[in-house]
């Protein structure tokens with residue numbers, strides 16, 4: 067397959083903002099492609115080369131890319147830098163460069179999909195001494211043989227800015243449409259949720275159809291997408307939803323961890339499926355000691371503990387450990403952690419995800435011997451509102467955020483990747499007005515004035531509308547930043563900067579700077595109100611207004627464990643507003 071055929075599809079996708087049309091275009095591409103190529107097409111279209119949980123990451127540093135481009139185009143770095151400052155997007159810069167500079171095409175070979183993929187993978191994998199030169203050479207070779215439009219997309223993928231706006235859900239729809247029917251999407255989605263590998267799902271579907279997908283099972287080493295919870299404001303409503311009785315557990319404020327145990331080999335994955343193993347050798351060791359069996363997948367919350375008092379500490383204390391390659395020993399002493407396990411998804415060759423929760427919990431207690439560092443989540447089966455309230459207070463006193471209620475009915479299987487009422491969170495903050503934090507996505511910024519001159523004065527924050535797959539603004543956020551964070555923001559956000567509003571952002575405000583929806587910040591507001599200038603849930607309560615968060619403050623937590631689609635949804639904010647009004 068020629069790379070130009072893929073690029074033609076990218077251009078078509080970029081020229082539409084209709085999700086339906088995108089789905090059609092992608093489905094057409096999948097249908098006309100050889101099954102052997104589907105996996106690579108899926109990854110590349112999402113701006114990656116491998117599933118999320120693999121270590122290889124593209125994203126050449128801008129400086130290195132700039133040097134590569136100057137070398138490949140036979141021009142001065144200063145010239146590239148100037149154009150880059152003007153255009154703001156390496157893709158456009160590269161395309162322009164090649165439109166004007168290309169002198170000879172005599173020796174160029176048309177790029178194939180395989181060559182592009184193989185070279186990019188080598189780039190992502192090369193490390194250590196001489197790797198910079200190798201990366202530059204490999205990329206320059208590709209650019210040499212690329213047409214200007216191909217070069218645009220090579221630049222974007224190499225620098226980690228593919229941004230076609232094709233969400234995972236769209237790829238799932240397109241795959242179902244291409245190789246089965248629209249109605250078969252749930253089967254395709256299930257396969258993705260248990261394997262977290264969209265490329266593999268595409269390839270199996272193309273080769274073997276839906277029956278092939280049925281054969282994809284939970285495997286140790288392949289993280290499952292996490293089961294998520296809905297929220298409700300009172301024990302009455304929770305018990306009613308659960309059929310009068312449920313298992314209530316402490317809701318720990320930590321880092322969710324999915325541990326894959328295969329004999330002596332243990333891997334830890336985050337809720338975002340990042341490999342956390344390197345940052346938590348102590349957890350690996352204590353799990354190894356606690357586990358009684360051959361292989362398993364267990365889930366739990368990793369919480370920092372104050373070694374002096376034995377009290378649980380806030381989540382921020384463990385977030386330091388993530389991705390930290392050095393000083394792990396120091397970090398382990400500074401922030402020792404404990405894991406509270408709450409689920410078992412696989413044990414000794416058996417997929418347990420279809421079993422009801424009580425059976426999974428039994429399996430968990432069977433295969434783990436508790437210790438100081440590995441425990442189970444505090445859990446109690448309750449059917450009485452007052453008992454729940456008492457347990458809730460107990461959880462708060464223990465330093466937890468509240469309770470998780472979990473269904474124990476026959477259909478309480480582990481629903482990978484799904485947010486539903488099988489799990490319901492009940493947090494302290496529901497008791498007062500808008501004291502619950504929300505996680506919002508940065509979509510734009512406004513230049514600062516006065517003391518903040520030269521910096522950002524405020525950020526434009528959005529919720530994620532899970533029905534339309536778009537981002538809707540809910541507030542301008544300017545409070546709660548300390549000086550160091552304020553000074554660091556421009557650089558931190560620079561990699562997401564866009565020349566204009568992102569196609570999936572709905573805004574009635576015109577920001578000074580636009581960003582790709584990527585960074586997620588935790589925000590605490592005083593109340594929710596109607597506003598004609600914000601687009602969150604626009605028209606849902608009153609025809610001419612959306613929802614806005616009043617007096618928002620940044621809590622100091624960058625939720626980099628969350629993808630933009632994991633941010634607080636428009637639907638959640640709407641239900642928070644409705645509950646507040648009822649009071």
Ligand code: ATP
Nearest residue numbers: 294295315316317318319321322367408443470491
């Ligand atoms: P979400 O994960 O629902 O998108 P979030 O990351 O803001 O949102 P919460 O909504 O506060 O987290 O609650 C869900 C999270 O609570 C889980 O992902 C898990 O990390 C954590 N958690 C703590 N204790 C438990 C428990 N006993 N059972 C399940 N999850 C728990």
